Amino acid sequence: MKTNQEELETLIELIALHTELYKDNISNIHPYDIAMSLLKLRELNSDEYVKVIKKIPHDLFAEVLSELPDYVQEETADLLSVKKLADIASKMDTDDAATLIQNISEENEEISQHILKTFNDEDKELIEQLIAYEEDEAGSYMQAELFSANITEHIGTAIKRLKYLKESGEVDNIWHVHLVNDKKKYIGSIGLEDLIIFEHELKFEDISLDKHRTFFVNHKTDIKDVVDMVTNYNLTSVPVVDNYGRLIGRITSDDIYDIIQETATEQIFNLAGVNDEAEQEENMFEIGKTRAIWLGLNLLTAIAASIVIGLFDTTIQSLVALAILMPIVASMGGNAGTQTLTVTVRQMALGDIEGADAKKTIIKEVLISLANGFIFATLIGIVSYFWFNIPMLGLVIAISMIINLVSAGFFGSIIPLVLQKAGVDPAIGSTVLLTTITDIVGFFSFLGLATLILL
């Protein structure tokens, strides 16, 4: 087991070594690994961390900083000079620079404005546009760096231009040449694998493009639709156009990986009553606060369920077995409902359930719940009978189990479908809504039937 001090020294040496190797241009180390070492160093000893980051060359730090989480980017406003930050941002891809400047503005709006002013007018305008996009719009994920060519250009000339652009470091990770006309309108793309085999003397317009499937998205398209397009059609990157059809950027596979992960995390968290953005904060107070909001909502619904129980206080008083058994009915309903709800929400997100399938989904879920309802009604009926030796008690709990499981299947599928139709994210709040229903139906049906049949 290493002590903290040893780990600290190892990390500092490691980062220094990576930095040296990078300067000598013989590094196989990925900036992501340096970022992870820095993150650990920052936790162990923030003073050493600040010393170390000041020593890393700006072009390397530009790549490393892009890999670090938002809260680390935010605090750089306090750690580095405006001049340094501006130089680092200028060495980033446009999308990463926009993210950095946006993060810095959360900490200190003034500094972010100073950094923006150091850019030339064109880049400044571009970054401001990127920052202005809503976070669910395709534009907020695109980078402006790409390789495009006018359809009247010769292929050989374009390849020479690519060589120059690569050597000057202006473009990287190029998989396609994107073709535009004189008005910059996007026409179509050719993969480098196709480009490489054409004669250099040809012009792009001489090539028949119809064999090359043309996919692109508008900059305002919902990012989830972009993910659907990319994953359904197995694309490596997708060009982004503005409202006039002009090519303004591209979204690449690494962005898609991140968006799929983030969307899934958001869904998992929302179903559990957790906010994904708050959980990324370093500040425990922020995390606790947003969780408390959902717990507060749950408190209200739990009180509502208790009020239902309170309606039957005399029944419970005359037969305490009811108090002992009633959580079983509620718990089974909550669990069966969560199964249905989770499957429905996820299949909707993956596009497996579309509008026309709604009715089919509800019928399927109710039938499954009905079948399982009969199984568990029988089981709990027998258990209750032997436990308390009251035959009708077994019948009461069995009937209420069927009622609650069927309503769990029905509401578990209909809640997300209705929320989606109302334009609300079906993962948010649906669990609380569902368990409120299964609790109330569970307690009401069990205690109500008991009042009718047993007393």
Added chain:
Amino acid sequence: MKTNQEELETLIELIALHTELYKDNISNIHPYDIAMSLLKLRELNSDEYVKVIKKIPHDLFAEVLSELPDYVQEETADLLSVKKLADIASKMDTDDAATLIQNISEENEEISQHILKTFNDEDKELIEQLIAYEEDEAGSYMQAELFSANITEHIGTAIKRLKYLKESGEVDNIWHVHLVNDKKKYIGSIGLEDLIIFEHELKFEDISLDKHRTFFVNHKTDIKDVVDMVTNYNLTSVPVVDNYGRLIGRITSDDIYDIIQETATEQIFNLAGVNDEAEQEENMFEIGKTRAIWLGLNLLTAIAASIVIGLFDTTIQSLVALAILMPIVASMGGNAGTQTLTVTVRQMALGDIEGADAKKTIIKEVLISLANGFIFATLIGIVSYFWFNIPMLGLVIAISMIINLVSAGFFGSIIPLVLQKAGVDPAIGSTVLLTTITDIVGFFSFLGLATLILL
């Protein structure tokens, strides 16, 4: 609103049109879209579906079938002749052919063996190897089709070879040339964007490769580690080598998209007590059966919680307010615990929590729970006091709320960490385990304290 008959006719026309366009080589339609139309047609009228798929040319159907779900691939064993199936499989990429043959073997082992026999020895061996991989091994996701070159080859020769391979349809979606030595050992890769700018007279070994970061995985590597590598280092594809370091395939970005989605779905479903593979079945009985297993487990734990309540039956009899309030404590514990559990499981999956962070995570979660415990203890204490007008009842529920929320935070974080350490998927079963604890702790602390303080 379209009638089913109209929709049916539209679909058949649409598929026929796509097929014609494809034959004329002027189609911009992606096989995915044809697959989705076929899926709808199959649901509306399976006879028409069978008629239509028999008319689609084999090379197009090879692409379409790869996009269709497993259960549709399985049934093709009954719908098409072995000869047709073999011809279709031979037109697929190796990974898709292996999947198809594997799916057919689930329905009819004999037919799948017949199909395999039609392949030449080399392809047969390859497909058998692919089928033999475990589903969490990198090898089961790779395709054998790639573009490789011996390091002694001239770049110009390699480009000519690529041209030939592309025209003969042997390779597609090529982003890199993968370099090997005489023993087929993998040396490194060059992106086409770099290849395109080198002089054709050079040999690959003349190019300095150290600037080109070399990433590859062993065929037995856990697919989740492959996803981590690809997403952390923003790769478009990753070469796969065997135990001797020989290049045997590659995993591309479209596979990674699918794996990320599937892994997230598996996690969401497991947390809700649902099995992701069973849910993909068409057969409702299979879905209901696997859900029933989890519900059965939940029934046992719910009975355990009821036994705890039963210990305090005389207490409840003397104060029925306890029966009314007790579900609130259990419900809040369950919810707070689910918040913690979900965040911990997901952050572990994303690699945000590693071994050394375990202690930090538990401390963080307990502190958050403690803070929220005090808030909700105060609220429910006041509510209970005014509801039943028993001052000490407010105190009892407040204390048990704090106890249950803190244990929710503790167990919600420690359960997945311990499961992971024991080599068990932390998403499976952890929710049932957790809610058992929060139910029992909730009921026991509340009713126990009530017995001590109120009676």
